[in-house]
Amino acid sequence: MGVKLRDFGIVLVDEELGGYSSGDLVSGQVLLELSEGLAVTALRLEARGCARVNWIDKAAAPGSAAVPTRYREEVVYLQHRQTLREAPGNQGCFMLQPGKHEFPFSFQLPQGPLVTSFNGKYGSVKYWVTAILERPYVPIQIVKREFCVTSQIDVNAPNFLDFSTFLIASCFATGEAIPIYAEFENCSSRLIMPKAAIFQTQTYLANEKTKTFRQMIANVRGNHVASGSTESWNGKALKIPPVTPSILDCCIIRVEYSLAVYVHIPGSKKLMLELPIVIGTIPYSSFGSRTSSMCSQFSMDMSWLQLALPEQPEAPPNYADVVSEEDLARQFPSLPQADHLEHEFGSPMFAYIQEFRFQPPPIYSEVDPNPTFTEEMQREISFEI
Incomplete structure (x- = not known):
């Protein structure tokens, strides 16, 4: 100078x-x-x-002299x-x-x-x-x-409050903690480790070409789960570090975030559930904390699971109590014996029964899927008329 x-x-x-x-x-x-x-x-x-x-x-084809x-x-x-x-x-x-x-x-x-x-x-x-x-x-x-310029993203805005998939709330601000609710059941023979992480994905666009860079910015892990055991996360906190807010309004650069909950299985591919989230600048400001509202909402939304998956399934009703005498009088072809079926399948029938243990009941219909002979005749007559 x-x-x-x-x-x-x-x-x-x-x-x-x-x-x-x-x-x-x-x-x-x-x-x-x-x-x-x-x-x-x-x-x-x-x-x-x-x-x-x-x-x-x-990148160039093998053996070619392409210019970068x-x-x-x-x-x-x-x-x-x-x-x-x-x-x-x-x-x-x-x-x-x-x-x-x-x-x-x-x-x-x-x-x-x-x-x-x-x-x-x-x-x-x-x-x-x-x-x-x-x-x-x-x-x-x-x-x-x-x-520095910051585009203000208010996570309380209606368009972000409606932005949700599986998450009860999918918009957060830097410094907030994401409460995670999950249950892990280890049905394998190996020791597994449940984890959760926040990923940042950078996408660049130039000359109709895209370039992507992805990195982990925060993570948390649970306890090892032995074979046949379970672990529950009832609001396990994953804090969002000071990062750039989501960039969704630039035509050549996008910065997006996702929350991944996954299970690390030694010697195998990890099982992962990944959900998009928006990181804003103005924190959630409802009457009452986000965590408490999410806890109550989670309890309400997941209450059906206790009914759908009971620890001790109830025994089915007596067949004679739900089937009429007319149905009992019908002639059914003889069913193969269990020993014969096990020989055909190559394994005990109990293994196949377990597969259908938690299947939902049949869809309700006004039409009997197994009509009696009289009902079939009546239906054919009505069609002919």
């Missing part, structure tokens, strides 16, 4: 409050400290914000220019005296949605301010200062 220019920098006001959002006023000062007088043509300011995607695809392909794309969200000081009239320059000088500036961010600042594997969303110092007969000097 030379001996005359001791310091050249940018200071932003209220930057420590957590960044800016769409429509906010960005203000600050450009600082100059001089050891002696300095002739200046102009001092200008530029603000810019854009999303950029950039990666190289080195570079994929690039850019979308501009902010473009602002202003002059802080310039020579008046036809004068070529103005003089700045030795010492410290402050040049205030301010500009407003666009009112429309701004994509959250992000720095990823193959792209980024960045916003910055540039101060440009022009002097006669000297190359211009610049200094940059990056600032």
Whole structure:
């Protein structure tokens, strides 16, 4: 910068409050400290914000000499220019005296949605301010200062409250803990380990090609479950670390999150249930805690499971109590004996009975699926009429 220019920098006001959002006023000062007088043509300011995607695809067919392909794309969200000081009239320059000088500036961010600042594997969303110092007969000097923009995502908004699949609540804010309700039953002969994790998936788009990067950002594990044993998670907490909120409004970069509950089985593929979630910036603010409401909702929604899967299934009613004498009088073909069936299947019949133990009952119908001979005749007569 030379001996005359001791310091050249940018200071932003209220930057420590957590960044800016769409429509906010960005203000600050450009600082100059001089050891002696300095002739200046102009001092200008530029603000810019854009999303950029950039990666190289080195994949090529075996034996070919294909040139690696570079994929690039850019979308501009902010473009602002202003002059802080310039020579008046036809004068070529103005003089700045030795010492410290402050040049205030301010500009407003666009009112429309701004994509959250992000720095990823193959792209980024960045916003910055540039101060440009022009002097006669000297190359211009610049200094940059990056600032953070956050797109506010209120998880209380109706569109996010309706965004749910299997999860009772699928929108959370950074710093919150996700309560997980699950039950693991080990029917294998191996020792298993239940786990849960939050995954971040970055998707980049350029020249009609996509690039994806996936990483785990948080995880939690339970206790080992022995063969024939079970483990229940009644609201096991998985805390969301400080991460970039979900980016769903950028046409070339998407940042999405998912909650995965899975079982690690040694020597085998893990069983996984993965569900999408949205990570916002404004936490859930209902009357009463999210955890307590989810607990009560979970208890209510899962109460049917206790009825559908009893520990001791009830014995079926007596056949003679539910079948009429007319049905008893019907002639049925003789059924094969159990020994013969076990020989045909190659295993005891009990193994096949267990397969249908928890099957749902038949669908109710007004038409008897097994009509008597009289009912069949009546039905044929009605069709003929």
